Amino acid sequence: MKPLYAPLALTTALVPAMAAATPVTFTTQMTNYGGDGAYLAYYVTDASGAYLGSLWMAGGKAKYYQHLSGWYAATGGNTAQVDGITGASVGAGRNLTITLDLQDALFDAGYVLHVDSSVEKMSDQPNDVVIPLTSANLGQKMPGKRYVQSVTVSK
Amino acid sequence: MLRFFHRWPGLLALVLVLLLAVTGAALSLYPMAERLAVPQAESNLSVADLATRVATAHPGIEQIRRAPSGRVVAWWFEGGTPGAAVIDPATGAEIGSPDPAFGLRFLTDLHRKLMLGDGGRITAAVGAGLMLLLSVSGAFLVARRMGGWNRWFARARGPLASRLHTELARFAIGGLVLSSVTGLWMTASVFSLIPDGATDPAPESALPGLAPLPLAEIPLFAETPASALKELSFPSSDLPGDSFKLTTDGGAARIDPGTGQMLSFTTPGFFERVTEVMVMLHTGQGAETLGLILGLMALAVPVLGWTGFTQWRSAQTYGSRIKANAAPMKAQTVILVASEGGSTWGFARTLHKGLTAAGLAVHTGALSRFDPARFPHAERFAILAATYGEGEAPTAARGVAERIARLKTPPKAPFAVLGFGDRSFPAFCGYAETLVAAARTAGWAEMMPMGRVDRQSAQDFTRWSRDFGAAIGVPLDLTHLPERPSTEALTLVSRRDYGAEVQAPTTILRFALPSYTLLHRLAGKGFSCFEAGDLIGILPRGSEVPRFYSLASSARDGFLEICVRRHPGGLCSGQLTDLAPGDRIEGFLRRNPGFRPQPGRKPVILIGAGTGIGPLAGFLRANRRHRPMHLYFGARSPQSDLLYGEDCALWQQSGQLTRLTTAFSRSEARSYVQDALRADAEAVAKLIKGGAQIMVCGGREMAEAVRDALSEIAARVGESPASLKEKGRYVEDVY
Amino acid sequence: MKSALPLFALAALATTSIFGALSAAPIDAALPGTAAQLSVPAPAPAPATETSANLLFANRPAPAPVTTSTAPVRLADGHGHGGWFFGMFDDDDDDDDDDDHGGRHGHHGDHDGRNCPPGATNCAQSPAAAGTTDAPANGLFTPGTKPQVQSN
Structure with missing residues (x-):
């Protein structure tokens, strides 16, 4: 599981410069897809798609994580990746706001935020939203493909 | 103890289990409805054919899924918007919205978690556990009642509520056990208590730089029949190196879109397979007929709940519980009770206690459940029988005498009968005599002459207990202290x-x-x-x-x-x-369930004299649905003892009372209620022909006179009080 | 004996359904291996009506297994899997790579009580909810901070 070692590399790269950290808010608006609550996995990869780490998991039952196929393939379903950053699934039409204290070095360094989504009895949607983490994208409403209407990343 | 485990979860869980059963029964209809509604693919259709058809219509295809019913749904993303539809596998055409059927999500949510979160899931699982406990303890009770596991399917006997309970339980038990076990398994699976997580084929990158092969040239797609398909995910064009993922009943594989080769695969584990089977058996998805049968069996639960509750309540009311009751299989002495109100049970308890104290293994039970095969070690039977009305069987023991008379092989152990009654009635201990006659017909040996207890006389009982003791070689001298009912x-x-x-x-x-x-x-x-x-x-x-x-x-x-x-x-x-x-x-x-208007809209003829009008007035007062009710009432004088006179006028106005006919014995006409009936013979006969029920309440002489009058009248339409009585259309409450 | 009929009917139906469900053909094949092999055009597909138990390469010589993956590799052998639990037989195979588990009967996934993809661990246990433990030290978060979440 090569991707699992990547976060360690990032840690060593970032920790010396860790002076700079800011609360970052992720505002997610769901579409009215007419189904049960959606599971959402928020995770970061580098530009080549190699997994760095997870930011948030909406949905508490590990049994369903394999339907978040991008996240599952990257992590092998290792739930330790989302310990302490897991909350409830998000209903259709609802709004989810997550505020995380993130390292500044995450921005403008070629990293990309992915949101995988899945709804019971409906299709799995890996990469429902893909947002390059750049200063230019901050505060922009980035459209989702299926269950996510939009995600806004703001500082 | 067994009863305890059957009764308390039953009462406590009634509401929860009812909800699960009713929603489960409703949900059982959906899989069959879905199978009938969706077009089925031709049998030799391959995944490649199906995927090609869909991909031709929707180049932005992302995922195809096939439900066990044959319903194929495709999801795509084209021109910046997502889309989804049910697909006809024969043509690839869209045939409808993939939204769940009407009510399905609501019912599923209610059934699975009572519209709540994890707490609701756990509560529903507790309900399933209680259902299982009820089914298992119920199976043991049926075995005990029928006289052993080898007689589990024998004919059920006894009063209606208990017979219905047994019959329905035997009908539904398989489905209820299956549904509750599979339901519990599914809950455990959701909470990851079972290692049944689906395995994912290892992520492998596809070879870069190759153009995608036509779907038909990918071997795995061409060879897999569409009927085995569960899910096919297409590679994302945005992700270089992304692959197909095919999931079938037999596992999952990643396929390189450029070479068509399998990159990795996995087959389901043992527990994953078991969970799939459990889900199929529970939901009926993929086993639609089974689902319908399970739904039908779940529908028995409300009736089982009601009949079970009724039995529990009547046991409470009549106090038919016996302390230190030996199992029927082991009992040497068997006491059988036919009681109308419950006082005979009191005597049975005294006898039971006395014989047990003398060191005998005694079983006391209702005569209505009598079946010789249940008592292989019986050495003697003591039957304590009350009489109802004019020598009739108590309500709870109807039909038993006839059954005894028809016994092909009577029990080897001899019997003794003790009758209870009131000497002031002509047929004193009439039913006990009927039982003795029936036993003689069957050739069943008598231990001693029949005993009689007049009006619950303690002396009569003590005397009989001495005789009974002498007959079985055990010194007995029992004193019955009537149990004061709790008032x-x-x-x-x-x-x-x-x-x-x-x-x-x-x-x-x-x-x-x-x-x-x-x-x-x-x-x-x-x-x-x-x-x-x-x-x-x-x-x-x-x-x-x-x-x-x-x-x-x-x-x-x-x-x-x-x-x-x-x-x-x-x-x-x-x-x-x-x-x-x-x-x-x-x-x-x-309770006096034998004296009630039959359910329905058929007319009722109420006949009473003096205070006998009491219950009849009660029926009229309760007649809110304005069923035709004709009252014949005998009194002495219209000025003095016309009980409920004012009320009858009001009930006539409101339509609760169709017609009032009175007869006064101290008027000039000197008429009695039977005279009024004769005078009205034509109308009464017509009513009888139309299915009317006759209810008589009053003194014994009046009841006899009425019976005479009515046998003349009923004869006109080919009926008699006896024939009507058999159908429950002639009931008396006589004192 | 009439009362026994529903029970018999139910048992018969359930058994048929279970057998039907378990008779699915497994996705079960040797992995195609090296890049050299992959550059060779794919072999011609078998007729679409081929539905034998070893569906994929039943009438083709199995390519040599390779070990680039830790996935359990099984040859198209003659265990007659069509129609019963596959997992039942898995660990009894001589070619199994779990020699250290000698006499143990069960499925691969049983070894750690979980059923994870090859090489992965900890995938069946639900994660700790936010607020009950720290965010993972994946280098993205400022250590010691707690996420805040709000849903409307």
């Missing part, structure tokens, strides 16, 4: 007096109902639940023997009403008719 205090709220002028002082007494909690009401405690025609037992001061009066009201009326005629020197009637509003009296309820 409740009732307060008189009003009284109406009639008949003093015609030497028939009669009073209609109306009492307030005690207040009850909801739990008491649900359990049918005391006077919280009764119908007109039921009886109230009153213990007058200075006597341990209760007197019974028919109730002229139901619990819904909010009061309890009786008609009492004051007899010169009568202890109980004297005390009752002396009551002033605010005074209290001790009483208890005894």
Whole structure:
């Protein structure tokens, strides 16, 4: 599981410069897809798609994580990746706001935020939203493909 | 102990289990409806064919799924918008929205987690666990009742509620066990208590730089029949190196879109397979007919709940519980009880206690469940039988005498019968005599001559116990102390007096109902639940023997009403008719289910004289649906003892009483109620022909005269009181 | 004996359904291996009506297994898997790579009580909810901070 070692590399790269950290808010608006609550996995990869780490998991039952196929393939379903950053699934039409204290070095360094989504009895949607983490994208409403209407990343 | 495990979860879980059963039954219809509604693919269709058809119509295809019903749904993303539709596998055309069927999500949510979160899931699982506990303990109870596991499917006997309970339980038990076990498994699976997580084929990158192959050239797609397909995910064009992922009943594989080769695969683990089977068996998805049958069996649960509850309540009311009761299989002495009100059970308990103290293995049970095969070690049978009405079987033991007479091989162990009755009735211990005659017909050996107990006489019983002891070689000298029924205090709220002028002082007494909690009401405690025609037992001061009066009201009326005629020197009637509003009296309820109007809209002919009008007035008062009811009422004088005269006028106006015919014995016409019937013969015969039920209440002489009159009238339409009685269309409450 | 009929009917239906469900053909094949092999055009597909138990390469010589993956590799052998639990037989195979588990019967996934993809761990246990433990030290978060979440 090569991707699992990547976060360690990032840690060593970032920790010396860790002076700079800011609360970052992720505002997610769901579409009215007419189904049960959606599971959402928020995770970061580098530009080549190699997994760095997870930011948030909406949905508490590990049994369903394999339907978040991008996240599952990257992590092998290792739930330790989302310990302490897991909350409830998000209903259709609802709004989810997550505020995380993130390292500044995450921005403008070629990293990309992915949101995988899945709804019971409906299709799995890996990469429902893909947002390059750049200063230019901050505060922009980035459209989702299926269950996510939009995600806004703001500082 | 077994009963304890069957009864308490049953009562506590009634609501929860009912909800699960009813929603489960409703949900069982969906899989079959879906299978019938979706077009089925041709049998030799491959995944490649299906995927090509869909991909041609929707180049932006992302995922195709096939449900066990054959329903194929495709999801795509084209021109910046997502789309999804049910697909006809034969053409690839869209044939509808993939949204779940009407009500499905609501019912699923309710059934699975009571519209709540994890707490609801756990509660529903507790419900499934209780259902399982009920089914298993119920299976043991059926075995015990039928006399062993090898007789589990034998004919059920006994009163309707208990017979229905057994029959339905045997019908539904397989489905209920299957549904509750699979339901519990599914809950455990959701909470990851079972290692059944689906395995994912290892992520492998596809070779870069190759153009995608046509779907038909990918071997795995061409070879996999579409019927085995569960899910096919297409590679994302945005992700270089992304692959197909094919999931079938037999596993999952990643496929390189450029080379068509399998990159990795996985087959389901043991527990994953088991979970798939459990889900199929529980939901009926992929086993639609089975699902329908399970749904039908789940529908038995409400009826089982009701019949079970009724049995529990009647056991509470009649107090038929026996301490230290030996198992039927082991019992040497078997006491069988046929009781109308419950007092015979009291004698049975005394006998049971005495024989057990003498070191015998004794089983006491209801005569209605009698079946010789249940008692392989019996050495003797003692039958304690009350009599109902004019020598008839108590309600709970109807048909038993006929069954005994038809026994091909009577029990080897001999029997003794002790009859209970009232010497003032012509057929004193009539039913006990019927039983002896039936046993003789079958060739069953008698241990001793039949005994008789008059009006619950302790002396009669002691005498018989000595004889019985002598016959079995055990010294017995039993003293029966009548168990004082637990009574409740009732307060008189009003009284109406009639008949003093015609030497028939009669009073209609109306009492307030005690207040009850909801739990008491649900359990049918005391006077919280009764119908007109039921009886109230009153213990007058200075006597341990209760007197019974028919109730002229139901619990819904909010009061309890009786008609009492004051007899010169009568202890109980004297005390009752002396009551002033605010005074209290001790009483208890005894059900009388044999004296009720049959359900339905057929006309009812009510015939009564004197205080016999009491329950009839109760039926009229309860006749809110305006069923045709014809009242024939005999009194002495219209000026003096026309009980309920004012009420009858009001009920006629409101349509609760169709026609009132009166007969007065101290008027110029000197007419009795049977005369009124004869005068009206044509109309009465017509009513009988039309299916009317006849209900007679009053003194014995009047009842006999009415029976004579009615046998003449009924003969005109080819019926008789006896033939009507068999159909429950001629019922009497005679005193 | 009439009362026994529903039970018999139910048992018969359930058994048929279970057998039907378990008779699915497994996705079960040797992995195609090296890049050299992959550059060779794919072999011609078998007729679409081929539905034998070893569906994929039943009438083709199995390519040599390779070990680039830790996935359990099984040859198209003659265990007659069509129609019963596959997992039942898995660990009894001589070619199994779990020699150290000698006499143990069960499925691969049983070894750690979980059923994870090859090489992965900890995938069946639900994660700790936010607020009950720290965010993972994946280098993205400022250590010691707690996420805040709000849903409307």
